[in-house]
Amino acid sequence: PTSQLFNIVTGVINSRSEVIVVTLSSEKENSLKDKFEKAGVNVVCLDEAGVLGIKGLSQRLLGLINDGAIECVHTQGIRSDMIMSLLTNKVSVRWISTLRNIPYLDYPAQYGKFKGWVMAVTHILALQRCKNLVVVSHSLKKPLQRFFRRNINVVPNGIDTEFYSNTNTPLDEIATIRHEIQLSPDDRVLVYTGVLEERKNLVSILNSIDKLDGFRLLLVGDGSLADELASHPATKIGKAVLVGAVSDVRPYILMADAFLLLSKAEGLPNSALESLSLGCPVILSDIGPHQEIKEKANNCAQLIDLAEDEGLTDFLKVRYDDWIRGLSQGECREIADYSFSARVNSNAYQELYRLGKS
Template structure:
């Protein structure tokens, strides 16, 4: 008799286009469908920018509770429990505070993924008071969940400080979308995007917020003596107006706003820069590596974790130190870029691809189910 498939229910707030949703898509897109049957349950209506179509293409069964955040507090658990009793998954996989808390009340084997430093990220995003309450609440509920997966070794170590044991499953990147181009291909793409073909391009992707610290990137770039360089900011946020005002007379600095073709801009660039103050394991950085870009990134623990895989993938600089960043950018322009590119691609293929990440989760699913069957 053939073994029944392992039905995994992924529970999330929405499929909003974001780093965590991209990682979930990477997991389900690489599942062995001979072994696993994925279903995705969302708690709230989909926003305008959603990856719903991409999940449908991945042969995922989709359900939604269609609840607002406030109605979810009142009716969420009841509706979720009813849906789970109908769908009959073998185990639950959640990410995010809402789904982690709700699913912790269900009588099912439960895995959750933590993708950030809770005590840093919540206060930065929601303010000190609310963020601190959210952190304490989330940590308390994590201790009710069977298996915790952290998106990086550094996040796993951080959780341990709060008494939460976890398995480190490093984020992965979709190498079918993010990959390097030849010199000729890069030149053609630059022409298509309206970018200069004769400049060295530093690219910074992500929200223009204080957590990402784009001001340090801007100040460092302005300190560079080279006129043959361009700084490309992809993304939007509450700091954009301030940044544009500060560099209004510097034609080397380009703001694109939010774009849907981040991969094309990465493939067109030469170096990736991030001064971020808090990350889990940064999707932006590993996407850049997959496109062959050397990294120039701040010395926070999740960034340093990438350099633990290979020291020769770029430059590390001191967090919130524009002079240190400017020095790192100068060094990057003078080292063997082809060697750095090769090292980046090796790290991606061996450790940080979507396929590798998904396979690790699949092994975790089998181990959890085996213990209860």
């Protein structure tokens, strides 16, 4: 979400509008604050000490809005949405909110059943006061629309196609990495980037890779499943390689023949869009958000039915080689630039900023 925010606000700055990014508490590790400030964004923290509740934060935000003559507020996240919902009758600004998940599915799984349901209800009630709600895919809109009288807007995620470009990636790193993980020129290389957790169906993927010859799977990232994946037979014999967390995923995607993501649930995954932007076709689970990528990516995306136990195995064994050979050079990159770029994403939000009503 923070990377998406960066893409949006840099586009707004380029359109010569003034932007302030407001954080609710002090920055922690892996903060992108420096990146925002280098781009000319003013970053303001409401509560450096981290002692204020929702009401206290709302009062500080109210002061900032009034003092700064703010015209539009864009929130993302449950606390920000709750804070802004308390101010709807006190300010005349336009309020846009982006929801990137389905609260009643995501929160109970993450925070426990009781706390998760309370959070979900609270979040939805807060968003019902927002006249300009945005979700990142039609698959999210469909189950959520019943909770809202106003139409929900859909703005797909956008990625920085200039950064995720083979012309902007240190290619010498690829040769070094290939040597380190002992990739053969004959290996058909698949890559996964992201968190290593149960929702991503990674054990099932390794089960398929274990049955096939000639494929190598790179798992780039870290998470709760790391130990289990490290002890999997496919990893022990080198068919799967646990790379771990890295600061730059681009070399790993560029050395791959295809990107692989068989999640049980997603919003609209940046990792798949980043791969397309780097010219890497994608193999995705047949779920709603991935179907939306498929509609625009056409032959650069293949969908695997999770209900079929051998779906991935059969695809890789029977149809994979013909699919890869049938792709034209630059096809995936062109799709990403036209449909999923940060420019397209930011322009869509700027229309809401101009046309939205408080």
